[in-house]
Amino acid sequence: MSENTLNMKVVEGSYAVAHAVMRCRPDVISAYPITPQTHIVENLSQMVADGELDSEFLTVDSEFSALSVLVGASAAGGRCYSSTTSQGLALMYEVLYNVSGMRLPIVMNVANRAVGAPLNIWNDQQDAVGARDVGWLQIYVEDVQEAVDTTLQAYKIAEDPEIKMPVMVCMDGYILTHVYEPVQLLDEQLCDQFLPPFRPADVLDPDHPKTFGAFADPSTYMEFRYKQFEAQHKSLDVIEKVARQFEQTFGRYYGGLLDSYQMDDAEVVIVTMGSVIGTIKDAIDAMRAEGKKVGLLKVRSYRPFPVQALRKALKNAAVIAVLEKDVAIGGEAGLVTDLKAAFYNSSIKTPIIGFTAGLGGRDITIKDIRKIVERAEAARKGIESEFEFLDLRTEIL
Amino acid sequence: MGIVAGSLVDPCSTRITKTGAWRTFVPVVDHDQCIKCSLCEIYCPEGCIHQENGNFVPDLDYCKGCSVCANECPRMAITMVLEEK
Numbered sequence: 001m002s003e004n005t006l007n008m009k010v011v012e013g014s015y016a017v018a019h020a021v022m023r024c025r026p027d028v029i030s031a032y033p034i035t036p037q038t039h040i041v042e043n044l045s046q047m048v049a050d051g052e053l054d055s056e057f058l059t060v061d062s063e064f065s066a067l068s069v070l071v072g073a074s075a076a077g078g079r080c081y082s083s084t085t086s087q088g089l090a091l092m093y094e095v096l097y098n099v100s101g102m103r104l105p106i107v108m109n110v111a112n113r114a115v116g117a118p119l120n121i122w123n124d125q126q127d128a129v130g131a132r133d134v135g136w137l138q139i140y141v142e143d144v145q146e147a148v149d150t151t152l153q154a155y156k157i158a159e160d161p162e163i164k165m166p167v168m169v170c171m172d173g174y175i176l177t178h179v180y181e182p183v184q185l186l187d188e189q190l191c192d193q194f195l196p197p198f199r200p201a202d203v204l205d206p207d208h209p210k211t212f213g214a215f216a217d218p219s220t221y222m223e224f225r226y227k228q229f230e231a232q233h234k235s236l237d238v239i240e241k242v243a244r245q246f247e248q249t250f251g252r253y254y255g256g257l258l259d260s261y262q263m264d265d266a267e268v269v270i271v272t273m274g275s276v277i278g279t280i281k282d283a284i285d286a287m288r289a290e291g292k293k294v295g296l297l298k299v300r301s302y303r304p305f306p307v308q309a310l311r312k313a314l315k316n317a318a319v320i321a322v323l324e325k326d327v328a329i330g331g332e333a334g335l336v337t338d339l340k341a342a343f344y345n346s347s348i349k350t351p352i353i354g355f356t357a358g359l360g361g362r363d364i365t366i367k368d369i370r371k372i373v374e375r376a377e378a379a380r381k382g383i384e385s386e387f388e389f390l391d392l393r394t395e396i397l
Numbered sequence: 398m399g400i401v402a403g404s405l406v407d408p409c410s411t412r413i414t415k416t417g418a419w420r421t422f423v424p425v426v427d428h429d430q431c432i433k434c435s436l437c438e439i440y441c442p443e444g445c446i447h448q449e450n451g452n453f454v455p456d457l458d459y460c461k462g463c464s465v466c467a468n469e470c471p472r473m474a475i476t477m478v479l480e481e482k
Contacts, residue, residue: 103403164402202405214406215414227402 008182013144013171014039016183017083017109020151022053023191024107027078027198030058030069034088035121036173037111041083063088067095067106074104075212077203079155082106085173086113086127093131099166100135100228102213105158105198106166108136109151112274112325113173114360122361123173125274129302129326129334135228137167137235138303140273144183146254147171149246152186155195156242163235164200165228170302172275172325174361186250194249232304239301257306258313259298262288266295267318268376271339273299274325276357276364283369294373299335307342314343320352321376323364323390327356332387351379357390364390411459420462422477428452430474437466437475 011019018040021029029048031041047053056073060066063084070080084092089110099106110128114120128138137157141147147169154167171177202210216224240256247253261277262284263269270280280296287294297313299306314320322336331337336354343352355372358364368391378384426437437453438446445456446466455466467475 101404202401202403209408211406211408211410212403214404214410216400216404217414217416220400223400224402224404227400231402 008184010180010182011185012039013147013176013179013181014111015043016144016148016185017151017171017177018043018047019185020148021081021109022047023186023188024081024152024155024195025053025079025192025197026055026081028056028058028070028073029081030060030066030073031082031084032060032063032066032088034063034085036113036123036177037083037085037088037109039177040109040111044081063091064095067092067099067108070106071095071098071102071104072204074099074106075102075204077198077200079159079198080104080106081108083109083111085111086115086121089127089131090115093134096131096134096136096166098213101224103164103228103231104166105155105164105200107151107154107158108166108168109147110168110170111173111177112170120360121173123175124325124359124361125170125172126326126359128168128170129324131168132303132334135165135232136303137165137232137239137301138170139167139239139301140170140299141176142254142259142275142277142298144176144179144181145252147176148183148186149250149252149254152191152195153239153242153246155198156245157235157238159198159200160235160238160242161201163231163238165231165235170274175275190249194246236301236304236306236309239304255298255300257299257301257309259300260313261296261298263295263297263313265293266316267293268373269295269297269314269317269320270323270369270372270376271297271299271314271320271335272323273302273335276323276325279364279366280323280369283366283373286366287370287373292373302335302338305338305342310339310342311346311348314350315348317350319376319380320350321372321379322352322354323357323369323372324354325356325358327359327389336387351383353379353383353385354387355390356387362391415458417456417458417460420457420460420480422462422464423457423480424455424460424462424464424466424475425478426453426455427474427476430472432472434471436469436471440465440469
C-alpha cells in the first residue's frame with residue numbers, strides 16, 4: 001500500500017472541495033446556498049466558525065451579491081472564493097463579465113446542474129457551458145480527487161501575473177458533490193509551498209488610488225477585450241505547466257488540457273467532459289474485450305479551448321463522437337460545435353457526430369455508450385444524423 | 398497611451414475622457430430670460446452646468462444633450478438646438 005493510499009479518507013465530495021479551499025487560504029468567501037452546491041459552502045462556513053479557517057465568510061442575499069462582494073474584495077487584494085450552480089450562476093451572469101473584465105483572479109466551483117424551466121435540480125452542464133463566453137477559464141473534472149486538486153491548481157493559474165483571469169472548476173452536481181469516495185486530502189505544508197500568498201501588483205489602496213474597470217469608449221473597448229482573449233490563449237500553457245508542477249509536488253496528474261484513455265490505436269473516439277468519463281471507461285473496457293478499438297478523449301480545459309492539442313490528439317481517429325450534457329437550443333451543443341470549428345481549417349477531415357445526453361440528471365449508461373459507438377461506426381460510411389438527443393423518450397413526445 | 402488589463406486607471410480619468418461627443422442637441426441659454434434660480438445646475442444629471450461670470454453655462458465637453466435643463470427651466474430660457482458637426 002503506497003503512502004498515498006494510506007492517507008486516503010472517505011469523505012463527501014463537497015467536504016473534500018471545501019477542505020481544498022481551506023488549504024488555499026482564501027481571505028474572503030462569499031456565497032449563497034443553492035442545491036447541489038450547498039454542502040461546499042456549509043462546510044466552509046463551519047470551518048470558519050470552528051476557527052480552522054481564518055477567512056471572512058460573507059452571507060449575502062443572492063448570487064449576484066455573492067460575486068459582487070468578491071469583486072471589491074479581490075480588487076482590494078484578497079484571495080476570493082465562491083461556489084454556485086444553475087440558476088445561481090445565471091443570476092451572477094452580469095458579475096461574471098465584471099470579474100473577468102477587471103481581471104480579478106477569483107476561483108469558483110460550479111456544481112453543474114440543469115437550468116430551469118422546467119425546474120430540475122439534477123446534474124447536467126447547461127449552466128456552465130452556457131457561460132462559456134464570459135471570459136472565465138473553465139476546467140471540467142472527472143472525480144472528487146480531481147476536483148480537489150484542480151481547485152488548488154485553479155488559484156495558481158488564475159493568479160499568474162500573465163493571466164489574471166477567474167477560473168470556474170466545474171464538477172457534476174450530486175454525482176461528485178454528494179458522493180462519498182476515498183480522497184487524499186491536501187497537505188497543508190505542501191499547499192503553502194505550491195500556492196504562495198496572493199500579492200497582486202494592483203490593488204485598491206486609499207494611499208495610491210486607482211479605478212478598476214473604468215469606462216472605456218469605442219476607441220479602447222476592443223483592446224480590453226483583446227487582452228482578455230490573449231490571456232485566455234496564454235493560459236493554455238499555464239494550465240499545462242501548473243498541472244505538471246502539481247504532479248511534482250503531489251504526485252498526481254490528470255492531463256493539463258486533455259486526458260486520454262485507450263487512445264493509442266483507437267478508431268472510434270468519444271470526446272466528452274466531466275464525471276460521465278468513469279462510465280465511458282468501463283464501457284470501453286468491455287468493448288475492447290470484444291476487439292472494438294474505442295478510445296476516450298477527455299476535455300479538461302473547455303475555456304480556453306485547446307484547439308492545437310485537440311487536433312494533435314485526434315489526428316488518427318477514424319470517427320469522433322462527442323457526448324455532452326448540454327444543448328445549444330437553436331444550434332447543436334457547445335463542445336461539438338467548438339470541436340467542429342477547431343477542425344474545419346485543419347487537414348483532419350474526420351467525421352464528427354454529436355450527442356446531447358443526461359440532461360436534467362438522466363443516467364447515461366454503458367448501454368448508451370455502446371449505442372453512441374454503434375452510431376459512430378455507422379458514420380464512418382457516411383453521416384446520417386449529425387446531432388441527436390440520446391435516449392430520447394419518443395413515446396411521450 | 399497604453400491600456401492596462403482590468404481597465405485600471407488613475408483617479409479622475411473623466412477629466413481626460415470627454416463624453417460630449419454623444420450629444421445630438423445642444424442647450425442654448427438665453428441669459429436675458431434667466432433669473433439665476435440655478436435649477437438647471439441642480440437637475441443636470443451630468444453636473445456639467447455651472448455659473449461663469451454670473452451666467453449658467455453648460456460644459457460641452459460632457460453635456461450629453463439630454464434636455465433635462467431645458468425641461469426644468471421655469472423661464473423656458475434654455476432651447477435645445479440640433480447640433481451639426
